[in-house]
Amino acid sequence: MTILLYKLLLGFIVGSVIAMLSYITHFVTKSGALALIFVATIICGFGPWPTWGLIIIFFTSSGCIHLAKKMMNITKVESVTAKGHARDAWQVFAHSLPAIISLILFYYTKKPLFLIGYVSAIAGATADTFGSEIGILSKKVPRSIVSFKPIEPGLSGGISILGSVASLLGSLLISLSFWLFYSWYHASVLPISLIVIVPFICGIVTSLVDSLLGATLQVTYRCSICGKLTEQRYHHLQQTKQIHGISWLSNDWVNFFSSCFTVLFSWFILHYIQ
Template sequence: MTILAYKLSLGFIVGCLIGSFSYITYLLTKSGALATIVIATIVCGFGSWPTWGILLLFFGSSGYIHIAKKVRNIVKVERLTEKGHTRDAWQVLANSLPAVISLVLFYYTQNQLFMIGYVSGIAGATADTWGSEIGILSKTVPRSIVSFKQIAPGLSGGVSTLGSIASVCGSLLITFTFWLFSGRLYVNPFPTSLMVILPFILGVANSLVDSVLGATLQIKYRCIICGQQTEQRYHHLHLTKPISGISWLSNDWVNFFSGCLTVLLSWFILYFLQQ
């Protein structure tokens, strides 16, 4: 318990530093910074330095992409998406909570399927974030993953070649980094190849599932002034008109459900492999 308290305290301190920096640089809102502190405290307390490292890699790479886009003055997307680039608490928790729950379960059970579930969840969040954030920089117009029709850049459900490549790279980065630095810490009953391949595949699948849910079930609106399809309830200072999707299913819920599905699927696959 002494070690756990020490690690929780260390995670809280580091989380405060990361949250404060992210708030000052407009990467996070106040609520987003507080959520980051909570997540950082839990991961540092219940995990090891490789689990902490891939979480930092996820947040750090996302922040770097945001800054790079800001330098290139990518602002048109914020007029269509539900929220801007500055992430709030719901966005932070939607992307990280399913994986963090799996990590806590590993701490109490020492069952490796929960550790791989954690890695799969972070890989999925990274793949989705890289895919959407980098995909916006594509010079080609994205297409709906369901209808294959061209849609406005930034709208949920759109895919592009650049975004797809970014998703693959994001998932691979998290999976390979964890495998590279965790080999000596865990006695794993699964083949090494499975530790890399499964989280990588599930990470990429997470971004695809997120796009499908975003294209089919996520709420979409249309501006009554300009006629533009958007994810915002207000556009040009007027209330927008719902045109498709489930009324309460926002992009945050889509991210959360995609993450849950990724983690649960990793548990399901590895459970049957253990039998």
């Protein structure tokens, strides 16, 4: 218990530093910063140090991309996405809550299945973030993952070559980082197929499931003033009209369900591999 309390305190301190830097660079809102502190505290308290490194890599790399886009003054999707670039608490928890649950299960059971579930969720969050943040820089118009027809940049369900490559690299970054960290921490305890391949595959699957849900079930509105499709309830100070999807299924819920699917999918794979 003493070690756990010490790790929780360390996580709170590290999380506070990351949250402060993220808030200063407008990567998260005030609520997002508080949520980030909570997530970092739980991960440091219940997970081995390699799991700490992954969350630091995720927020650092995502923050750098966000900062670079801000310096380039890229804001062309602000009128389309439901929320701004700064992540609030719901967005932070949507990606991290399934990962935290899997990590806590690993803490109490010591089963590698749950540890890989955590890594897979972080790989999926990174793949999704890289895909959406970098994909918007594509000079080509994104296409719907379902119909392959051109759609408005920034709308959920769109894919592009640049975004797909970014998602792949994001998932690979987390998978390889965990392999390096874990090999140093516990050499040869887990085969490389579990450490790298499973999280890598699950990360890619997450971005695909996220896009699929975004294109089929996520709520979409149309502005009565400009006629554009948007994820916002109000556009040009006027209430928009729902034209597609389930009314309560916002992008936050899509991210949450995608993350849940990732964790469960990794558990399913490992159950049959082992």
